[in-house]
Amino acid sequence: MGKPEMPKAYEAKLYEDAIYEAWEKSGFFNPDKLKGEPFTIMMPPPNVTGILHLGHALENTLMDSMIRYQRMRGRKALLVPGTDHAAVPTQARVEKMLMEEGMRFPRQELGREKLVERIRAFADASRETILSQIKKMGTSCDWSRLAYTFDEARNKAVNELFTRMYHDGLIYRGYRVVNWSVKGQCTCSDDELEYVDRKAKLYTFKYSADVPFTIASTRPETKLGDTAVAVHPTDERYKDFVGKTFEVNFCGVPLRLHVIADEHVDPAFGTGALGVTPAHSAVDFAMYEKQKAMGNDIGIIPVIGADGKMTAQAGKDFAGLTSEEARENVVAQLRAAGLLVQEEEIEQNVGTSDRFGDVVEAIPMTQWWLDVQKPIPGRGKSLRDLMRDALTTGLSGDEKQRVTINPERFVKLYLDRVEHLRDWCLSRQIWWGHRVPVWYKGEEMVVGQIPEGDGWVQDEDTLDTWFSSGSWTFSTLGWPEQTDDLQTFHPTSWMQMGYEILYLWLMRMVLMSAYALDEIPFHEVYIHGMVQDKNGRKFSKSLNNGIDPIDIIEKYSADALRFSVVTGVSPGNDSRFYEEKVEAAQRLVNKLWNISRFILTSVETVSHGRAFKELKPSTLADRWILSRLTRLEEDVAAHMGAAEFSQASEKLREFTWNDFADWYLEISKAQRVDPKIKASTDAILVYVLEHLLTYWHPIMPFVTEQIWKYLDDQELLIAHAWPVMRLIDLDLDAEAEMARLQEVIGAMRNIRSQYSVAPKQKISVVLVGGNEVESHRAVIESLAGVESLTFETQSPKDENASVVVGQTQIFVSLGGLVDHEKELAKSKAQAKELEKYIRSLTSKLENEEFTSKAPEQVVATMEHNLAEAKGKLEKLCT
């Protein structure tokens, strides 16, 4: 190929879109074109609630780096893209927008169909944006398999799952206390609550003058629905009352209070008596059920309705009041009657709806539930058992059916959560989502699909959005059909997600997959932390600190963004994002560009694709860089394989900038006056460059692909096989010799710098005992700016600045510039250091316990270092 015209700086904007298009056209995003063992990643589908943020940039980089690496390693690599309809968040978002536009009650004003249409329009637009953003980031996913949690295919999977679970008796309809968002008019699962601390008043009072119990509550208005008083079974104070019933008049409302014993009650708290409100407390409801199971129906009286207001059952004084109003009223009455014993301010932890934002009410309702504890017919295990097995023994004890999590500590969190898992409330009262596949006609109920005949009405509720995303790893592959994809790609290989959805999503995917397929959803999970802003704060609308990844891509490059979000980041830990990081990354991208530019324009012929054996390393530097490259490949492959992206990119940066650019390229310049050396070096330059581009490609796909074009205008880098160097021996001699040479050059440069010798001014140097670098005269002269380099056996007589490196004494002639005091001080300091070093080494080596117990290699290195240090000290003193 001819000499390419490469601009001085890499301008990503000019190339990225075209490159992505070329990749897409090439067909390599689709595994059907690939051979080898399958390697599958399912993209965690972003919510269609808006645009992508930096967390998605991180996720896309992780997934894409992994999938590109695996593809280059010859795997049949599949990354399935998709989006999530995100039921509650999306509906909440659109309703909020409508209300901002002036609508007061979107649901009532538009009705189900029209509101769903509005949400769909919003979601579709949002989805388009998201998909284009994914492309901007360079994600190499298979667009032919694009999925959406709310499309036809996924609806089939959801209905099938629901139906099977129902017939297995796992899904049931039950009247129980739920978390109710009054604002959203919708249930929330336990996982959808966000707990916030707030101040509250704790009231201590008696129901009436003639009951012996004093109770406490922050919600005295709910006490209108009390049906029992609970005490600890061993509490002597109340022992005689258990089993009795008290008729009381509480603020004008007649209550029948059963005295029950329950282990849950802490006898040391307050008076040890707890007012039981089955309708408005999950704990109390549990007591109610327990009593009922023992034949003691204490009753349940809902006094707060779905609208958040007091019900008729709360009594005519209170019906229709808000709970705050009712509370004031109750407290006032108690106070007037002299029943109020105490009021105190306390810190309280309340659950709020993560999407609607209001404090949720506990209200009893009929909802659909998933039983996680009941044995699955024919399998003898509950869903909870399966979830546990998948992380511990493997499903059915099969080690291959075991999910591993990186970092491992999340396994414990997961398992703890599994043990405390309660039944999952599946039904939601919003309209955006998969509708519960149940139809009613009178007393009849049919689950699965709409029966023949007229008069069937479908359940009004929709399903929790996680019910559909739980099946993501296999619904995307065509389940419930037994497709080839399902055969080939499931269980998936690798999954990455943020720790914030460990409970919400990871657990549900394991549950669904284990239930439906008796398979784990993925073999390995990589947990990443949250991307925060420069000050360690969350990105949020209220702080207005949001950063659009697309803006960053446009200002710098997708590669720089990708590099900056994974570098210096470890799994499970949060990271901070700030532009300086991207700037640094962009400098690296540009450096790689200029390295390439130099090579491609300075070598005689660009002949890529040579075998290692064809290379004719003729100099130390040649041997050294090839050894370093071999080492690099080993390191990068090991790190990429282990999903250690940060370490992989650090190694690559180090090699690229230090070894290759600062040393090898500079040396190659110094040596190219010799045509024979230049020929062999040219070949090596190109060889290293093409390897380096390959190794960089998973992390920085665009710039590497663009440069690759100048090397090879036929094949795309995306499809290039990862060149394994592992079988080539490291050249340890060359590495050691080169290290010495680098030290010698560094020492000379140091002297130049100390005496402020201008770069253009050449220096004269005498080396004593520098035999081992004698053959590298040209390199030393060029890189250290030396014009006269002589090798002697005796120290020169005239004035010099000097320094000792290894076995070599370096004397730089500086004429009258030499500062004797400075030189003396310098060597004294150096001698002192050395003596200290020698002492510490000697004491260790004289310690027999050390020499006998430490590995040979460690001892040998120390002995070597000691000898060297001694020699150095000797030279220094002459």
Next chain:
RNA sequence: GGGUGUGUAGCUCAGUUGGUCAGAGCGCUGUCCUCACACGACAGAGGUCAGAGGUUCGAGCCCUCUCACGCCCACCA
């Protein structure tokens, strides 16, 4: 209340099973627009690896405790 994470150069963070390696980027200081790159080159300063004990021949890495900050969970009404 329980659990868990973090604390390493001025800043942001790496540090893979304990072994001469205390590192990177940014920032800072000094010198240079040297024919790939000033988005650059060269040199340099800067750390008792939060603190105290312990295990070990050897600890930033393991154990115990303390301090600081963060996160998650929990039915103290």
